[in-house]
Amino acid sequence: MAFLHYLLLAILLQCLPNVQAESGPKYASFKEIPITSIQPSGWLRTYLETQRNGLTGHLEVAGYPFNTVGWNGPAITNNTSIEDWWPYEQNAYWVDGMERCGLLLGDEFLLRKAGLQIDYVLANPATNGYLGPLFGGPSSQVNRWIHVVFFRALMAAYADGYHPGIPEALRRHYLASDASFGGVRDSINIEAMLWTYRITGDKALLDLAEKTYALAEKQNPGSATSASNLLTDKPVHEHGVTYDERAKLGAILYCYTRNPSYLAPSVAAFRKLDKYHMLVGGVNVSSEYLEPVTSTEAYETCDISDYTWSAGYLLMATGDAGYADRIEQAVFNAAPGSVRNDFKALQYFSSPNQVVCTRTSFPRSGGSQMSYAPNPGTECCPGNVNRCMPNYVARLWMESGDGDLAAVMYGPCVVSAKVGATRTPISIEEDTDYPFADTIRFRIHSDKVVSFALLARIPAWTKGATLSLNGTRLAEECRPSSFARVERVFKNGDVLTLKLPQSFEVVPGPEHSVSIVRGPLVYSLRIEENWQVYPGDSKSTKEFPAYNLTAASPWNYALSLKDGKLEGLEETRKPLVGNPWSIESAPIEVQLKAYRLTNWVVHPQSEVVTEKWDVDRDPKTHKVTRWFIAGEEHQTGSFLFTPPMPAAESIATNLSKNAEMVHLVPYGCAKLRVSYFPTATTP
Numbered sequence: 001m002a003f004l005h006y007l008l009l010a011i012l013l014q015c016l017p018n019v020q021a022e023s024g025p026k027y028a029s030f031k032e033i034p035i036t037s038i039q040p041s042g043w044l045r046t047y048l049e050t051q052r053n054g055l056t057g058h059l060e061v062a063g064y065p066f067n068t069v070g071w072n073g074p075a076i077t078n079n080t081s082i083e084d085w086w087p088y089e090q091n092a093y094w095v096d097g098m099e100r101c102g103l104l105l106g107d108e109f110l111l112r113k114a115g116l117q118i119d120y121v122l123a124n125p126a127t128n129g130y131l132g133p134l135f136g137g138p139s140s141q142v143n144r145w146i147h148v149v150f151f152r153a154l155m156a157a158y159a160d161g162y163h164p165g166i167p168e169a170l171r172r173h174y175l176a177s178d179a180s181f182g183g184v185r186d187s188i189n190i191e192a193m194l195w196t197y198r199i200t201g202d203k204a205l206l207d208l209a210e211k212t213y214a215l216a217e218k219q220n221p222g223s224a225t226s227a228s229n230l231l232t233d234k235p236v237h238e239h240g241v242t243y244d245e246r247a248k249l250g251a252i253l254y255c256y257t258r259n260p261s262y263l264a265p266s267v268a269a270f271r272k273l274d275k276y277h278m279l280v281g282g283v284n285v286s287s288e289y290l291e292p293v294t295s296t297e298a299y300e301t302c303d304i305s306d307y308t309w310s311a312g313y314l315l316m317a318t319g320d321a322g323y324a325d326r327i328e329q330a331v332f333n334a335a336p337g338s339v340r341n342d343f344k345a346l347q348y349f350s351s352p353n354q355v356v357c358t359r360t361s362f363p364r365s366g367g368s369q370m371s372y373a374p375n376p377g378t379e380c381c382p383g384n385v386n387r388c389m390p391n392y393v394a395r396l397w398m399e400s401g402d403g404d405l406a407a408v409m410y411g412p413c414v415v416s417a418k419v420g421a422t423r424t425p426i427s428i429e430e431d432t433d434y435p436f437a438d439t440i441r442f443r444i445h446s447d448k449v450v451s452f453a454l455l456a457r458i459p460a461w462t463k464g465a466t467l468s469l470n471g472t473r474l475a476e477e478c479r480p481s482s483f484a485r486v487e488r489v490f491k492n493g494d495v496l497t498l499k500l501p502q503s504f505e506v507v508p509g510p511e512h513s514v515s516i517v518r519g520p521l522v523y524s525l526r527i528e529e530n531w532q533v534y535p536g537d538s539k540s541t542k543e544f545p546a547y548n549l550t551a552a553s554p555w556n557y558a559l560s561l562k563d564g565k566l567e568g569l570e571e572t573r574k575p576l577v578g579n580p581w582s583i584e585s586a587p588i589e590v591q592l593k594a595y596r597l598t599n600w601v602v603h604p605q606s607e608v609v610t611e612k613w614d615v616d617r618d619p620k621t622h623k624v625t626r627w628f629i630a631g632e633e634h635q636t637g638s639f640l641f642t643p644p645m646p647a648a649e650s651i652a653t654n655l656s657k658n659a660e661m662v663h664l665v666p667y668g669c670a671k672l673r674v675s676y677f678p679t680a681t682t683p
Contacts, residue, residue, distance in 0.1 A: 028255035029319030030398035030406055033417060034159035035103050040393045042412030042433065046579050047336075047389055048101050052110055054343030055374060055544070056101050056386040059094050062375035063539040066094060066382070071117040071150060074124070075133050082615060083624050084135045085143040090383040091117070092150035093305075097386025099153040103160060104393055111160075118157055121150070122169055129172025140178040141621075145185035147173075151192040156394070158199070167199040175204055182215035184223050188245050191313075194256055206256060213253060213262070230265040235276040240286020240303045241380075243269070248310035251317040263317060270314060270323070280507065280515045280522050280675055281337060281352050281667060282329030283307050287364065293510050295645045295676040296363060298351040298370070301338045301381040304330055305388040312395050315408060321457045321481050324408050328459075328520040331392045332435045336581035336668030337524075339385060340372055344544045346385050348377030352515070352667070352675035355527065355555045356602055356640045358548040359534060366608035366639040372531075372671065373546030375539035396430075406455035406483060407442070410434045420452035426490075428454075433576045434500075435520045436587045436666075442496040453487035454496065461519055462500045469496050504590075506566065511645035513676035514559065516566070516590070516664060523590055523664040524673035526583055528553035551672055556601060557594040557662050558651060558680040567682065568593035568661060586665040595680045596656035603641040609634055645678055655680055 040048055051057070059066040065087030068076045076087050095114050102110030121131050130139040132147055151170060158166040174193050181189050190209045197205035217226055224230075224238035225246035236243060247269035254263035276292065277284040283299040284307060285291045308327045315323035338350035348369035349362055362369040369377040397415045400406040405417050411434060416427045426446040434440055442454065458465050458478045465478035467486060478484045486496060502519030509515050516523040530552040537546035560567040570591040580587050614630035617623060646654070667675055 028316045030316045030400055030408060032316070032395060033397060033399055033415075035100060035156050035394040036159045036161075037416050038104065038393060038396060039106075039414045039416075040104055040412065041414060041430075043576060043578075043580055044389075044393055044411045044413060045105070047581070048105055048393070050341070050343045050579050051097075051101055051386065051389065052105060052107055055346070055382065056094075056098055056343065057110055057113070058544065059374075059382060059386070061539075061541045061544040062379070062382045065090050065379060071095065071132065072120045075135060083143070085146045087379075088133055088146040089149055090379040092146055092153070093302075093380065093383030094386055095150060096153040096156070097305075097383070097388075097390055100156050100390035100394060101386065103156060104390055114153065115157075117150075118153060118163070122154075122163070122165065125169065125172065126176075128176040128178055129169070130176050130178060131169060131173045138178075139176070141623075142179070143183075143186070144179055144181055144189055145183070148189045148192045151189075155192065155195050167196055170196040171200050171202055171205065174208060175202075180215065181208075181212040182219040184216065184220050184225065184242060184246065187212050187216035187249065190249050191252055194252055197256065209253060210257070213249060225269075227261075227265040230269045230272070233272070233275075235292065236272060236290045238290050239288055240284060240290055240300055241288075241306050243273075243290060244284070244286075244303055244306040244310050247273075248313040251313045254317050255313075266314060267318070270311065270326075279334075279352055280509060280517070281334035281350070282326065282331075282522075283334045287349050295353050295509065295511050295513055296351065296642055298349040298354075298362075299334060300349060301346055302384040304334045304338065305384045305391065308335075308388060309391055312391070316398065319483070321408075321483060322460060324457050325459050325461070325481075325520070327392065327395075328409055328435065329522075331388065332520050333522045333667040335388045335392075337670065337673070340547075340671065341579055341582040341585075341669075345372040345374055345540075345547060346376065346381060347372055348381045351642070352522075352524075353642055353673065355551050355642045355672055355674065356549075357672065358550065358640065360637060360639045361641060363608075363641045365610045366605070366635055366637060371534070371547060372549055373534070373537055373540055374544045376546070397428075400455050400483075401453070404453040404455060404487075406457075407440075408455075408457055408483075410440055410457075420450050422450070424448060424450040424452075426450060433587070436576055436580065438500045438502050438519070440498045440500070442498070444490045444492060444494040444496075446490065446492045449489050449491045451487075451489045453485050454490075455483040455485050456496075456498050458482050458484055459500060459520070461505075461517075462502065464501050466499045467496065468499075470494060471497075504566065504569065506561070506564065509676040511676075512648040512678070513645050514561075514679055515675055515677070516559075516592075521588075522667040522675055524667045524670040524675045525555055525557065525677075526586075526589065526663040526665045526670060527551050527555045527672040527674070529583065529672055549672060554596060555672070555674055556597045557660070557674070558597045558600075558655060558678040559662075560593040560595060560659060560682050561679050562682050566592055581666075581668045583665055583669050583671075586669040588666060590664040591661050592664060593659050594662045595659055597646060597651065597654055597678060597680075598656065599650055599654040600643060600646045600678065603643045605639045605641060607634060607636050608639055645676065648678075651678055651680060 070091035099114040193209040250262040251266035286303040287298040339346045359368040429443040432440040460481040467474045534546045540546040576587045612633040
């Protein structure tokens with residue numbers, strides 16, 4: 001009944017005029033549509049329902065800070081963090097993911113739970129309009145990074161029709177003139193400033209956003225995320241989340257100004273990630289910092305959400321289909337690969353190659369960050385993991401031009417929109433098992449015939465894509481890395497069919513390795529998984545346990561290549577049922593010829609050396625002024641690490657005599673996996 005109530009409300013809202021007219025300019029190539037316009041179906045709906053029943057709906061099981069009052073009160077009284085803003089950032093990630101998941105599902109439980117914090121903030125502004133916690137001091141002294149994280153939830157909630165006052169509340173907050181936003185992280189508030197400008201039309205917000213961008217450049221010239229440094233063609237050493245969040249700001253400003261000097265650094269920032277720091281799972285190295293790519297490097301789960309969210313703005317600003325390709329690669333590989341398929345445990349750090357994920361298996365510290373648990377490391381990832389798939393679903397469709405609609409990414413859903421010059425209400429049912437299948441059907445539902453253009457993304461990886469309308473092949477060009485434009489008078493029941501052929505590719509990787517990729521999916525070795533509950537974890541429960549995960553089958557294989565091609569390639573498919581992201585339910589399995597590699601084994605170690613961090617504090621206010629590396633810390637114990645690639649010259653002499661047939665599954669299905677493979681060349 002809750003879903004039917006929500007569906008009727010969504011239909012009613014489509015028929016009513018907007019609560020407030022959007023007055024800001026529309027310079028972007030694409031523009032987001034309200035999140036309530038999209039209803040996930042098929043495996044996407046199942047995934048979000050699994051989130052609701054898992055950590056998204058019950059993150060308090062992960063302990064502090066999710067078991068505190070969060071933003072639902074004037075202050076967190078039991079704030080034990082090094083910095084007073086810390087627990088608010090983590091709760092804000094959770095509230096944003098919870099609100100968006102609730103809106104997409106029409107789920108009263110999630111909306112009510114997220115609404116407790118949203119409603120409190122809106123109902124309790126300071127006299128000058130400031131929103132949020134005060135930490136016991138004036139609002140001018142509050143760290144402002146946390147606000148944009150929370151305000152993303154407000155930006156989503158505005159679409160539900162119950163919160164028409166959100167734009168005005170944000171306008172008052174930003175124009176209170178009681179704070180500077182020139183800090184590296186604080187400047188990310190540009191995102192919410194410009195959203196508020198788009199809704200309210202108050203040019204003072206655009207001025208503030210441009211001034212903030214300039215101030216952040218002036219105050220932080222040495223930052224790796226300054227415009228001048230982004231424009232250099234050099235590898236980066238910067239905190240991954242900070243880089244991904246800051247990289248999008250110029251693109252957002254470009255959407256409102258058409259000033260190319262804003263866009264260029266954002267485009268360069270993503271080009272730099274592709275060139276120096278991108279792992280095959282679809283996310284940049286970020287453990288915690290951007291590092292060179294190796295076979296054992298990892299990404300922070302936070303960065304899956306932050307990278308894909310930022311890439312979405314680049315897509316909107318440029319219209320470049322390649323950004324949507326990037327988002328899909330991350331969402332279909334790294335995202336499900338970093339969480340259990342029941343969404344009750346996640347990794348803090350996740351890697352393309354991980355054959356042991358225990359409390360003592362993260363190479364940089366010997367710590368628990370690669371284990372699967374409700375809270376396996378620092379608290380940011382348990383909050384931020386809830387945002388990734390809801391953000392993806394919310395951006396499957398975007399507005400293009402004046403009344404046109406673009407399918408920028410793909411997945412089973414129904415979208416409702418007003419299209420064409422007459423703004424005629426329609427819905428489009430997107431029927432597909434993508435990314436596990438190559439066919440996508442768009443079925444038009446409309447009470448009357450309507451003329452508009454439907455744009456469909458043609459990924460870079462496909463060859464021979466085709467479009468058909470009601471079974472008749474169309475002449476529209478389907479060029480890779482572009483958007484095919486189908487402009488027609490559509491009638492009720494029309495079916496537009498898009499076929500995106502996928503073929504296997506052997507992609508070079510670090511340290512003489514290769515990866516197997518087809519379409520948006522990376523394929524990883526199927527390793528039988530031994531899940532053992534770890535009872536000593538204080539931030540887990542019986543229903544949401546922490547685990548040690550080890551391999552129950554061999555994993556040390558070199559793929560057999562002959563003339564550069566895979567040997568023995570066979571594919572098995574089974575029906576897609578429920579949540580497909582586990583080795584048991586993987587809809588696709590690939591069989592290949594391979595050889596055991598006897599010198600490639602789990603790496604034991606009795607001592608690890610880690611960086612020891614410390615902070616400086618202002619002697620008067622006791623606030624943290626900087627973090628810094630204070631030396632090295634030696635830890636002893638029994639550690640087991642995923643090994644790097646064996647030396648290329650050692651492979652031939654360490655291969656088993658007999659070949660075996662190994663099985664690969666999609667990367668996101670494999671919680672233990674090998675995705676960078678050594679190779680054995682056969683005559």
